[in-house]
Amino acid sequence: MAYKCVVLIKQVPDTKRITGDxxxxxxTVKRSALPAIFNPEDLNALETALEIKDRFGGHITVITMxxxxxxxxxxxxxxxxxxxxxxxxxxxxxxxxxxxxxxILSRAVKKLDYDIVLCGRQAIDGDTAQxxxxxxxxxxxxxxxxxxxxxxxxxxxxxxxxxxxxxxQQVKAELPVLLTxxxxxxxxxxxxxxxxxxxxxxxxxxxxxxxxKAENPKADAAEIAELIKLRSKSLEEKGLLIKQxxxxxxxxxxxxxxxxxxxxxxxxxxxxxxxxxxxxxVEPTPDGIADMIHELIEEKTIA
Ligand SMILES: Cc1cc2nc3c(=O)[nH]c(=O)nc-3n(C[C@H](O)[C@H](O)[C@H](O)COP(=O)(O)OP(=O)(O)OC[C@H]3O[C@@H](n4cnc5c(N)ncnc54)[C@H](O)[C@@H]3O)c2cc1C
Numbered sequence: 001m002a003y004k005c006v007v008l009i010k011q012v013p014d015t016k017r018i019t020g021d022x023x024x025x026x027x028t029v030k031r032s033a034l035p036a037i038f039n040p041e042d043l044n045a046l047e048t049a050l051e052i053k054d055r056f057g058g059h060i061t062v063i064t065m066x067x068x069x070x071x072x073x074x075x076x077x078x079x080x081x082x083x084x085x086x087x088x089x090x091x092x093x094x095x096x097x098x099x100x101x102x103x104i105l106s107r108a109v110k111k112l113d114y115d116i117v118l119c120g121r122q123a124i125d126g127d128t129a130q131x132x133x134x135x136x137x138x139x140x141x142x143x144x145x146x147x148x149x150x151x152x153x154x155x156x157x158x159x160x161x162x163x164x165x166x167x168x169q170q171v172k173a174e175l176p177v178l179l180t181x182x183x184x185x186x187x188x189x190x191x192x193x194x195x196x197x198x199x200x201x202x203x204x205x206x207x208x209x210x211x212x213k214a215e216n217p218k219a220d221a222a223e224i225a226e227l228i229k230l231r232s233k234s235l236e237e238k239g240l241l242i243k244q245x246x247x248x249x250x251x252x253x254x255x256x257x258x259x260x261x262x263x264x265x266x267x268x269x270x271x272x273x274x275x276x277x278x279x280x281x282v283e284p285t286p287d288g289i290a291d292m293i294h295e296l297i298e299e300k301t302i303a
Pocket of ligand 1: 009010039041042045063064094096099101102105119121122123126127130131264265266
């Protein structure tokens with residue numbers, strides 16, 4: 001049986017590169033000062049979907065909700081083997097907390113035919129790990145979180161192994177199911193050169209419009225509109241038009257989106273600076289290292 005997978009992916013600032021220079025005075029991060037990357041565990045979710053497709057066949061749709069620039073991770077997914085990509089972008093999504101985000105994503109997923117929905121466990125910027133479980137609830141489907149291994153997939157039954165911190169648990173469920181996948185689950189494959197050649201021109205309508213305007217600075221509005229129509233048609237015929245959905249496309253109730261759909265209020269932001277209080281020199285010898293390990297175990301720093 002071939003499986004239809006939907007993978008939710010998020011473009012995030014590379015929080016590993018946070019230094020004093022990218023912090024605002026109020027403790028928030030200047031997002032534009034950091035490179036935007038594919039959320040790491042979403043790559044693991046995509047890899048899980050690709051492994052399912054390799055074994056059983058099927059179809060993979062990737063969805064992201066974000067700014068127009070998030071099209072970059074959709075293209076990256078196509079380079080790795082996804083079949084279809086959807087960008088949800090709409091000014092009315094701004095200020096969405098996890099509840100509003102999962103609502104909007106659920107409206108998009110409900111437009112598709114799917115067997116398995118895959119999310120990363122956690123995004124490295126928001127870091128809540130709430131969106132996957134909230135999405136499963138809104139879709140009314142079973143969820144298996146913290147998935148580290150897919151044990152079996154047969155007919156409409158799935159068995160997955162969850163990491164529960166100090167051990168593991170194997171869970172059986174019926175499809176449709178939502179999985180949240182952890183970093184240890186697999187080693188994401190790299191982009192395939194052939195697919196990069198095929199999809200490097202894949203674009204969203206916003207990107208097409210910006211490119212046409214830049215290429216034709218003297219054209220009037222009607223000419224620009226005609227050029228956009230022609231370019232979009234040509235890309236669509238080649239399978240290179242990335243779908244772009246607004247809140248109207250997904251028929252979202254606006255009171256559940258953006259600020260009005262977001263009950264989370266940030267009460268206070270605290271900057272935590274980790275500074276070493278004391279340091280200790282360790283002899284770079286087997287005995288020195290053994291002593292250090294012994295000390296760390298005694299202090300219960302490591303077990
Ligand atoms: C207290 C608080 C206040 C916030 N306030 C604002 C605000 O005012 N304005 C604002 O813009 N943002 C705000 N955010 C950020 C916003 O809520 C999150 O970016 C978003 O809801 C996703 O949550 P997360 O990053 O914790 O994702 P997680 O729940 O950690 O993500 C889990 C998985 O869900 C999927 N996923 C998550 N987000 C997306 C997405 N956008 N598209 C596709 N898949 C996705 C991915 O598979 C991801 O791995 C706030 C967050 C918090 C915690």
